[in-house]
Amino acid sequence: MSSVLVEVEDLNVRFITRESTAYAVNGVTFSVHPGEVLCILGESGSGKSVTLRALMRLLPSNKARISGNIRVDGQDVLALDSAGLSRLRGGSVSMIFQEPMTALDPVYTIGDQIVETIRRHKGGTKAAARARALELLELVKIPSAVTRLNNYPHELSGGLRQRAMIAMALSCGPRLLLADEPTTALDATVQIQVLILLRKLQREMGMATIFVTHDLGVASEIADRIAVMYAGRVVEEGPVADVLANPLHPYTKGLMASTVHGQDRDHDIDAIPGSPPDLRQLPLGCAFAPRCSQASGECLTAPPEPRYPSAGRMARCVRAGGKVHAYA
Numbered sequence: 001m002s003s004v005l006v007e008v009e010d011l012n013v014r015f016i017t018r019e020s021t022a023y024a025v026n027g028v029t030f031s032v033h034p035g036e037v038l039c040i041l042g043e044s045g046s047g048k049s050v051t052l053r054a055l056m057r058l059l060p061s062n063k064a065r066i067s068g069n070i071r072v073d074g075q076d077v078l079a080l081d082s083a084g085l086s087r088l089r090g091g092s093v094s095m096i097f098q099e100p101m102t103a104l105d106p107v108y109t110i111g112d113q114i115v116e117t118i119r120r121h122k123g124g125t126k127a128a129a130r131a132r133a134l135e136l137l138e139l140v141k142i143p144s145a146v147t148r149l150n151n152y153p154h155e156l157s158g159g160l161r162q163r164a165m166i167a168m169a170l171s172c173g174p175r176l177l178l179a180d181e182p183t184t185a186l187d188a189t190v191q192i193q194v195l196i197l198l199r200k201l202q203r204e205m206g207m208a209t210i211f212v213t214h215d216l217g218v219a220s221e222i223a224d225r226i227a228v229m230y231a232g233r234v235v236e237e238g239p240v241a242d243v244l245a246n247p248l249h250p251y252t253k254g255l256m257a258s259t260v261h262g263q264d265r266d267h268d269i270d271a272i273p274g275s276p277p278d279l280r281q282l283p284l285g286c287a288f289a290p291r292c293s294q295a296s297g298e299c300l301t302a303p304p305e306p307r308y309p310s311a312g313r314m315a316r317c318v319r320a321g322g323k324v325h326a327y328a
Contacts, residue, residue, distance in 0.1 A: 005176060005208045006032035006055070011068035013050050013059065013232075022279040024050045026232040028068075034175065037202060037209045039223035039240070041216070041255070045276050047232040048212040049098075052178050055210070056089055073175055091121045094169035095178040100161035104153040110137075110164045111149030114171055121172040136167035140197060159190035163197070170201065177202065177209045183218065195221050216259050220244055225312075228252050231277050231287035233303070238313040248315035250292045286316070294319060 013025035025047045032038050040048045053059050054066055057077060070077040073092045080088060089095075097103035105113060114133035115126060122129075130149070137145035140163040153161055162182060169177060179198065183191040199222050202209050211222055219226055219240065226243045228236040228251065236249040247253045254272040274291040277283060283290065285300040292299070298318050307320040 003033075004031045005034045005073060006030075006210070007069070007071040008051075008055070009069040011051065011054060011070065012066070013047075013054055014065040015063050016065060017063065020280045023282055024232050024279055025054065026282075028229075028232070028234050030227055030234060030237065032176070032208045032210060034208050035203075035206045037199075037211060037222055037224045039211045039213060039219040039226050040229055041213060041219050041226055042229035043214060043255075043276060045279070046229040048214075048229055049180050050232075051229070052095070052180050052210060052212050055178060056093060056095060057085055058095075087121075090117055090174075091172055092174055093176045093178065094172070094174040095180065096162075096165050096169050096182040098181045098184055100158070100165040101153060103165060104161060106153055109150050109152055110156070114164075114168050117168055117171050132171065133167070136171055137164070139170070139201070140164075140167045142167070158186055159194065162186060162190075162194055166194075166198065166201070170205070173205070174207060177207045179209060179211045181212055181214070184213075184215075191218075198222065216244070216256060228255070231282060232279065233287065233316060234314075235288065235317070236315045242313060248309065248313065248320045249288075249317045250294055250319075251288045254291075 008031070009029050011025055011028040015022040015024055028047070028051055030038065040051065042048050050059065055070060055072065055077065057066070059066065066078060072088070075084070075088065077088070104110070111130060111133050114136060115129040118124070118129040118132055119126065134145055134149060137148055142148050142160055142163050148156065148160070148164070156164065165182070183194050186194060195218060213219055223240040225238065226240050227234045228243070228249065230251045236243060236247065236252045243252065244256070247256055257270040258272055259269070272291055277287050277290070283300070285302055286292070286295070286304050289295040289299040304316045304318050306314050306316055308314055309321045
């Protein structure tokens with residue numbers, strides 16, 4: 001692979017209100033190469049979607065405080081002014097949101113929304129943009145694409161709306177695609193179709209993709225690498241096959257034991273005991289320690305440093321073995 005497309009270093013996001021401060025993202029560091037798919041995996045509230053929105057600075061500026069370094073396609077995202085952000089969003093970086101019914105504007109047709117996106121970033125005539133919009137709807141396998149151009153979002157099924165969102169996200173040929181649980185609201189059959197389509201388009205267009213999900217099955221289908229998040233930290237990272245075959249962090253092991261994916265039909269599903277920590281009052285040590293059967297006194301004093309037991313693998317656990325990185 002060529003040079004790094006996305007570099008995130010020591011990313012922190014705080015949500016500040018009069019009453020309290022929520023530590024939503026804590027020291028997250030990762031990189032993504034062109035053409036690579038990184039899947040961020042974890043429970044609800046682990047910081048996955050907040051991390052994704054921070055990459056495009058979509059968090060409310062009056063409440064969210066972002067620190068650290070974010071570089072996308074050579075640009076310092078945190079230093080961009082409003083004009084620079086406008087060029088970045090939809091141009092070199094696009095996003096597919098979780099619920100297309102709220103992401104699409106209900107008072108404009110699908111065609112008008114895609115045309116507006118194309119003309120905003122690429123220019124050209126309305127006729128040329130509409131022709132391109134038709135090509136995109138056909139590319140994402142929407143039947144009767146000519147008719148669908150004139151449909152409003154409420155006239156399409158959930159699966160077709162999601163495909164329309166994908167078409168809009170791809171309309172300007174982004175180098176990076178951000179996908180925030182784009183198949184969660186779909187039934188299982190449509191979910192598989194959309195995943196296959198996304199992977200196919202990603203490979204054909206050579207896009208880097210950051211895919212957020214809580215579903216191990218989805219991660220195994222679409223990812224090249226996995227970053228597992230818990231309480232705002234990346235607690236494990238590595239190639240998808242390695243992480244799923246040999247999880248190093250107790251939280252990753254718990255996620256795998258608590259899903260039906262890859263389990264025998266007569267196997268009991270093991271739930272992770274307890275609840276995720278309150279992000280307003282994170283524990284002094286490892287955030288997973290109160291739920292971990294292997295926790296010791298060492299786990300309670302300070303957040304564990306990243307350990308690198310083998311090439312390409314990282315885990316924030318004192319039992320993971322390997323070299324310790326001084327940077328937390």
